Amino acid sequence: MKIIQKIGVLLFLIGIGVFTLMPFLGSYSLSENLVNSSVKAIHQEQMVEILAPMYGETYSISFAFISAFNDHFNSYNDALKAQEKWDEVIWDDYAFSLAKAGLESVVRDYPWLFFILTLGFAIIGGMLYNLPKYRDEPAGIKNDGIFHSAMKNRGWMGMITGSYLIVFYIILYWFPAYIVNQVWMVNPLSLLLSGNPASQWFLYGTIYTIAILVMGVRMFRKYRGNKYQQLRTASVMFFQTSFAFLIPEILVLLNQPYYDFKNIWPLDYDFFYDYQISEFLSSGGVGMFMLVWGILLIVIAVPLFTYFYGKRWYCSWVCGCGGLAETLGDPFRQLSDKSLKAWNVERIMVHGVLVFAVVMTGITIANYFSGFTLLGDITNQVHSIYGFAIGSAFAGVVGTGFYPFMGNRVWCRFGCPLAAYLGLVQRFKSRFRITTNGGQCISCGNCSTYCEMGIDVRWYAQRGQEIVRSSCVGCGVCSAVCPRGVLNLENGPEKNRINELPIIIGNDSIKVNA
Amino acid sequence: MKPDRHVVIIGNGIAGVTCARQLRKLDDAVQITLISGESKYFFSRTALMYIYMGHMEFEHTKPYEDWFWEKNRLALKEAWVSNVDFHHKTLYFDSGESMVYDQLVIATGSKPNKFGWPGEDLEGVQGLYSKQDLELMQKRTEFGVNRAVIVGGGLIGIEMAEMLSYKKIPVTFLVREKGFWDNVLPQEESALVGRHIRTHHIDLRLEEELQEIISDQHANVRAVRTKSGEEIVCQFVGLTAGVTPNVDFLGDTELAIDRGVKVDFQFKTNIADVYAIGDCAEFHQKPAADRKNIEQVWYTGRMHGETLAYILTGSEISYKPGVWFNSAKFMDIEYQTYGHIPATWDSNEVQSFYWEHEQGKVAFRMNMDSEGRILGINNFGFRLRHEFFDRAIKESWSGEKVISKLQKANFDPEFYAPYYIEIQKAFKAEFGGDFKVSKKSFIQKLFGARV
Numbered sequence: 001m002k003i004i005q006k007i008g009v010l011l012f013l014i015g016i017g018v019f020t021l022m023p024f025l026g027s028y029s030l031s032e033n034l035v036n037s038s039v040k041a042i043h044q045e046q047m048v049e050i051l052a053p054m055y056g057e058t059y060s061i062s063f064a065f066i067s068a069f070n071d072h073f074n075s076y077n078d079a080l081k082a083q084e085k086w087d088e089v090i091w092d093d094y095a096f097s098l099a100k101a102g103l104e105s106v107v108r109d110y111p112w113l114f115f116i117l118t119l120g121f122a123i124i125g126g127m128l129y130n131l132p133k134y135r136d137e138p139a140g141i142k143n144d145g146i147f148h149s150a151m152k153n154r155g156w157m158g159m160i161t162g163s164y165l166i167v168f169y170i171i172l173y174w175f176p177a178y179i180v181n182q183v184w185m186v187n188p189l190s191l192l193l194s195g196n197p198a199s200q201w202f203l204y205g206t207i208y209t210i211a212i213l214v215m216g217v218r219m220f221r222k223y224r225g226n227k228y229q230q231l232r233t234a235s236v237m238f239f240q241t242s243f244a245f246l247i248p249e250i251l252v253l254l255n256q257p258y259y260d261f262k263n264i265w266p267l268d269y270d271f272f273y274d275y276q277i278s279e280f281l282s283s284g285g286v287g288m289f290m291l292v293w294g295i296l297l298i299v300i301a302v303p304l305f306t307y308f309y310g311k312r313w314y315c316s317w318v319c320g321c322g323g324l325a326e327t328l329g330d331p332f333r334q335l336s337d338k339s340l341k342a343w344n345v346e347r348i349m350v351h352g353v354l355v356f357a358v359v360m361t362g363i364t365i366a367n368y369f370s371g372f373t374l375l376g377d378i379t380n381q382v383h384s385i386y387g388f389a390i391g392s393a394f395a396g397v398v399g400t401g402f403y404p405f406m407g408n409r410v411w412c413r414f415g416c417p418l419a420a421y422l423g424l425v426q427r428f429k430s431r432f433r434i435t436t437n438g439g440q441c442i443s444c445g446n447c448s449t450y451c452e453m454g455i456d457v458r459w460y461a462q463r464g465q466e467i468v469r470s471s472c473v474g475c476g477v478c479s480a481v482c483p484r485g486v487l488n489l490e491n492g493p494e495k496n497r498i499n500e501l502p503i504i505i506g507n508d509s510i511k512v513n514a
Numbered sequence: 515m516k517p518d519r520h521v522v523i524i525g526n527g528i529a530g531v532t533c534a535r536q537l538r539k540l541d542d543a544v545q546i547t548l549i550s551g552e553s554k555y556f557f558s559r560t561a562l563m564y565i566y567m568g569h570m571e572f573e574h575t576k577p578y579e580d581w582f583w584e585k586n587r588l589a590l591k592e593a594w595v596s597n598v599d600f601h602h603k604t605l606y607f608d609s610g611e612s613m614v615y616d617q618l619v620i621a622t623g624s625k626p627n628k629f630g631w632p633g634e635d636l637e638g639v640q641g642l643y644s645k646q647d648l649e650l651m652q653k654r655t656e657f658g659v660n661r662a663v664i665v666g667g668g669l670i671g672i673e674m675a676e677m678l679s680y681k682k683i684p685v686t687f688l689v690r691e692k693g694f695w696d697n698v699l700p701q702e703e704s705a706l707v708g709r710h711i712r713t714h715h716i717d718l719r720l721e722e723e724l725q726e727i728i729s730d731q732h733a734n735v736r737a738v739r740t741k742s743g744e745e746i747v748c749q750f751v752g753l754t755a756g757v758t759p760n761v762d763f764l765g766d767t768e769l770a771i772d773r774g775v776k777v778d779f780q781f782k783t784n785i786a787d788v789y790a791i792g793d794c795a796e797f798h799q800k801p802a803a804d805r806k807n808i809e810q811v812w813y814t815g816r817m818h819g820e821t822l823a824y825i826l827t828g829s830e831i832s833y834k835p836g837v838w839f840n841s842a843k844f845m846d847i848e849y850q851t852y853g854h855i856p857a858t859w860d861s862n863e864v865q866s867f868y869w870e871h872e873q874g875k876v877a878f879r880m881n882m883d884s885e886g887r888i889l890g891i892n893n894f895g896f897r898l899r900h901e902f903f904d905r906a907i908k909e910s911w912s913g914e915k916v917i918s919k920l921q922k923a924n925f926d927p928e929f930y931a932p933y934y935i936e937i938q939k940a941f942k943a944e945f946g947g948d949f950k951v952s953k954k955s956f957i958q959k960l961f962g963a964r965v
Contacts (some may be wrong), residue, residue: 137947138713138875140846144680148568175943227963228930404869437925438900440841440850442812445527458577479927481569484841485848485897488925505904508818508836510824 006126015121022181026105028060028065028227030098038101038171043090050076061098066177069095075089084292095177095339096200107181114185119210124215139225141481152331158404166401173392176200193249206350208324209245214513215327228476234317236323244320256286264297264355267418269391273383274368304426309491310432311422312474320398321411329408333452333477336407340452346414346471354420360386390415409452413471423470431491436460438505441486446477464501517543519637521826522605522615524595526550527559529717529792530813531623532819534588540827553645555580555583560812562648567680585942600768600785617787617826621776624757624793624810633727638735639751642670658747659683663738665724666755667694669842674752676845677718686717686746688724697857702868703892706877707844714845727751750962759794774808779832781822792817804854811840816934837907839900847875852903853890855881864889867913878937881914896933911942917941919951929962
């Protein structure tokens with residue numbers, strides 16, 4: 001490593017360090033006014049009363065504050081639950097909003113300072129580390145040392161990174177009250193973009209977008225000379241920054257619904273939930289446009305684009321999950337499981353989630369139009385289970401947290417219902433394939449090793465057979481790492497797309513009767 | 515032949531394994547055993563360099579998962595054959611065990627050449643062919659190697675140079691020829707590769723040969739002396755001056771062996787029910803005008819194995835290789851060849867078209883006969899379709915036809931610079947031609963790389 005890269009690592013570690021320390025900063029206190037202004041009107045009276053014992057107390061650490069809050073809040077709710085008065089239970093997560101409101105800290109006072117110390121340092125550090133790479137080398141494949149790496153081959157660095165990510169996701173989804181300092185840090189940015197204060201989701205979106213951009217630069221350096229990789233990386237960087245991050249915030253600024261135009265059902269699993277539909281229908285022309293756009297994406301865009309280009313148009317050029325996987329996740333792509341066993345699990349799991357999502361949406365829509373109470377209860381239960389198990393635990397915690405353990409596409413491969421839908425079209429009605437170049441394969445195994453979806457690409461290449469698999473996201477890395485130019489991602493005529501060459505080209509000894 | 519006869523294959527490289535797999539596909543009853551002392555499971559030795567460089571682990575180089583062999587009833591015997599009693603159709607292993615066969619296939623591959631240099635058996639001096647060679651090299655170069663010398667400018671030599679560069683070990687590369695691999699590559703291509711080797715800071719010495727390898731007090735290599743008298747201090751020497759059939763263990767028997775095991779075009783040796791395929795086999799004549807009688811290439815090993823399986827199950831065929839093809843990678847530059855391009859030719863009989871990109875890392879050569887029909891091509895730094903050239907050469911297309919359809923032959927990824935356009939322009943300028951040069955598509959104009 002050059003000196004400047006070492007400085008980059010240092011800066012990055014400082015950034016992570018400050019970020020990790022932030023939950024321990026500041027003190028928390030509540031007052032009646034604060035509670036009134038932080039909770040919904042319908043809950044104001046009860047909440048003011050429940051939390052009265054806490055007024056005037058200053059809690060010097062988040063744990064003490066949240067613990068006290070939970071004591072009072074939960075005992076109120078538990079009493080009601082014991083009497084089965086479900087309607088009167090307060091289901092909202094006020095721990096977060098009250099912790100955020102009640103925080104007094106140096107972060108809240110100097111948010112941009114901490115933004116620079118954490119995200120700023122991480123960005124600069126990342127750039128200083130990645131930009132000088134390969135400067136004295138010609139363009140080419142840069143996989144040296146991956147299996148000797150403590151980070152990329154399940155070594156101690158990978159273990160720590162994965163654990164950190166998992167803990168972060170768990171806190172983000174289920175204990176956001178502990179990271180209100182971080183949320184305050186991005187609050188001015190949120191006000192700038194949407195006019196609204198920041199939530200934990202804005203924090204998440206900011207970090208997510210920055211990760212894709214910084215690691216995208218790493219991809220540009222690593223895949224110098226490979227135009228397909230450069231364009232594809234630029235594409236995901238663009239779609240994340242604009243469609244997923246900036247545009248929804250600006251929409252909110254303009255009093256329109258928050259909407260990511262590239263998020264397609266069933267990945268966007270709450271698209272047909274009643275609150276979402278109601279929001280679209282009550283937001284005039286723009287809302288109606290969003291509803292129609294969303295439906296057209298599912299019904300027209302997916303089959304049409306997948307027919308012409310394969311599912312890669314979405315999964316490795318547009319999708320946000322894919323964008324993070326291909327940038328932040330690129331160092332871990334070789335950790336995917338290539339075994340037949342894993343494929344058997346994959347087929348069942350990913351199509352299972354698709355069925356779950358479709359059934360859930362069916363119930364939701366039925367409920368929307370019929371309004372039966374029983375159906376309503378079932379719908380809510382199913383939403384809750386899906387939201388927890390699939391939307392949060394699988395897509396979030398496992399999806400990203402497992403990068404250093406199981407590779408960068410665990411969600412995409414085993415869980416994403418949209419991937420399953422795209423995959424069915426790709427497998428049965430598409431012009432996309434990975435062509436293998438006749439008899440040139442030397443079975444080295446680079447393609448299979450670097451396939452993030454765990455496809456045994458070599459199996460096809462060494463038989464001269466084209467690769468048509470529902471899981472292939474068209475990242476193009478197999479084609480890039482092949483040392484003999486055997487693989488090429490192509491769109492071509494449907495006829496003979498899946499071919500069986502009994503004798504590989506080059507051997508004229510055997511005449512096989514067609 | 516009884517239906518459940520025992521076919522034993524010595525050697526589980528690409529030739530032996532392809533024979534075994536194909537045989538099982540054609541015949542469900544036959545008993546098949548694959549023997550290897552090198553590795554229980556078949557692995558791709560083309561990938562040894564990638565294990566060294568950390569691109570893959572050994573497990574990744576196995577083309578089939580471990581359950582594959584049992585599932586297809588291909589028995590694996592991990593053992594070294596010490597000698598063969600052809601009379602009693604029995605193999606004897608190093609361990610003392612023995613195995614009886616009904617039909618024997620010898621597929622033992624190659625071993626690195628040693629030409630009797632003084633010091634060639636010192637510690638720190640080795641070739642690179644087997645898994646054991648790789649492990650030895652990993653151990654030997656872990657610490658304390660400040661310079662390595664590679665002897666012999668060919669495909670294994672350049673792979674070794676790349677491997678040592680990964681460890682940041684300075685390399686001096688001794689190449690006997692005037693140009694790198696110039697017994698196979700024409701002059702311009704040889705120069706292209708030579709330049710690229712130097713870009714990687716490798717000390718390439720053309721027209722330089724090894725005289726002797728010098729030892730220190732502990733029988734480790736300390737230096738080499740070249741024929742021109744220079745002493746180069748080094749702690750590792752790679753001997754990559756070609757390979758030779760691995761048939762020593764068959765020495766004193768009735769089996770006819772010259773450099774390799776002598777076979778006809780049905781892979782039959784002089785002994786009934788004994789065959790040989792792959793690197794270790796030596797045909798009585800060349801299988802085709804543009805081939806050698808020992809074929810030491812991955813692809814031909816595969817074809818031998820495939821063809822023999824058909825012969826063993828009764829097909830009345832003999833080995834007829836089609837259009838020649840081969841490939842390699844010289845550090846960052848991929849190389850493919852189709853058909854026949856020798857290192858030199860008679861310009862009265864052969865017309866040669868050569869195009870090289872101004873940055874000197876992408877090149878294309880097409881040789882045509884005196885009537886303008888394609889004989890073969892070399893391409894560097896970009897990818898061309900095997901199927902296209904197999905057909906073009908088999909059907910003797912005119913060079914003009916080939917170039918006019920070059921866009922169809924292009925196998926580069928999307929958005930890559932369209933070298934075929936420049937090649938078409940250059941060909942038209944030099945040889946004329948009644949075709950339209952391809953145009954960039956709209957997307958290529960918008961997003962594509964420029965040549």
